[in-house]
Amino acid sequence: MLVIGIAGGTGCGKTTVVNQIINELPDEEVGVISQDSYYNDLSHLAFDERTKTNFDHPRAIDFELLCGHLQELKNGNPIHQPVYSFVKHNRTKDSILTHPRKVMIVEGILIMTNPKIREMFDIKIFVHADSDERLIRRLKRDINERGRDLNEVLTRYQNTLKPMHNQFIEPTKEYADIIIPNNKYNTVAVDIVRTIINEKLG
Numbered sequence: 570m571l572v573i574g575i576a577g578g579t580g581c582g583k584t585t586v587v588n589q590i591i592n593e594l595p596d597e598e599v600g601v602i603s604q605d606s607y608y609n610d611l612s613h614l615a616f617d618e619r620t621k622t623n624f625d626h627p628r629a630i631d632f633e634l635l636c637g638h639l640q641e642l643k644n645g646n647p648i649h650q651p652v653y654s655f656v657k658h659n660r661t662k663d664s665i666l667t668h669p670r671k672v673m674i675v676e677g678i679l680i681m682t683n684p685k686i687r688e689m690f691d692i693k694i695f696v697h698a699d700s701d702e703r704l705i706r707r708l709k710r711d712i713n714e715r716g717r718d719l720n721e722v723l724t725r726y727q728n729t730l731k732p733m734h735n736q737f738i739e740p741t742k743e744y745a746d747i748i749i750p751n752n753k754y755n756t757v758a759v760d761i762v763r764t765i766i767n768e769k770l771g
């Protein structure tokens with residue numbers, strides 16, 4: 570199994586890049602795991618308390634579960650990937666049965682901060698977009714798709730997102746084998762990653 574890690578700050582375009590990469594590749598050969606599915610279970614907290622969580626700190630992620638799931642997939646076993654709700658700030662009761670594939674892509678802002686997870690990646694990719702571009706995209710996306718308003722996004726950006734990005738996420742760029750500039754759509758970089766995957770698929 571070839572495991573590809575794709576990191577980068579919020580709004581840099583990780584999900585978009587992943588979708589572009591897997592588009593046209595056979596479903597049964599390539600699978601995706603999102604770090605968002607592995608936010609800690611916060612069912613013990615009331616909704617108001619959950620909204621105050623720092624979701625940009627490595628502590629917010631259940632890396633033990635993510636690591637265990639990756640290991641299971643590497644061993645050829647299926648996993649039940651949790652499903653996350655950005656509206657409820659919590660995991661839902663659902664899960665997605667995810668089968669091992671020849672190529673597994675793992676994407677998320679913090680995946681390269683964890684040494685054990687990092688070691689599991691055969692290829693490490695960091696998607697870069699400037700912070701103003703990322704903030705604009707995040708604002709539009711969170712308001713349109715994640716049930717947020719302008720004030721919520723900007724407050725979160727100032728209080729946690731920006732400092733956590735600088736402290737934890739940006740430094741993981743140094744671990745990357747490939748850095749994809751993504752201020753604009755980057756079809757050349759996507760094609761290169763697809764070529765690598767196609768070689769693996771034979």
Ligand SMILES: Nc1ncnc2c1ncn2[C@@H]1O[C@H](COP(=O)(O)OP(=O)(O)O)[C@@H](O)[C@H]1O
Pocket residue numbers: 577578579580581582583584585586706707710751752753754755
């Ligand atoms: N290169 C790009 N140019 C313009 N908009 C983009 C680009 N890449 C992604 N977007 C848009 O930005 C938003 C955030 O992208 P997304 O892929 O969800 O980022 P991430 O997963 O890194 O948070 C989405 O609405 C997406 O359509």
Ligand SMILES: Nc1ccn([C@@H]2O[C@H](COP(=O)(O)O)[C@@H](O)[C@H]2O)c(=O)n1
Pocket residue numbers: 578579580583584605608624625654655657658659677678725730
């Ligand atoms: N309940 C939550 C959980 C996380 N976030 C934010 O999501 C960002 C990571 O996801 P991307 O798709 O943007 O990579 C992260 O910056 C968290 O602040 C949230 O808003 N609410």
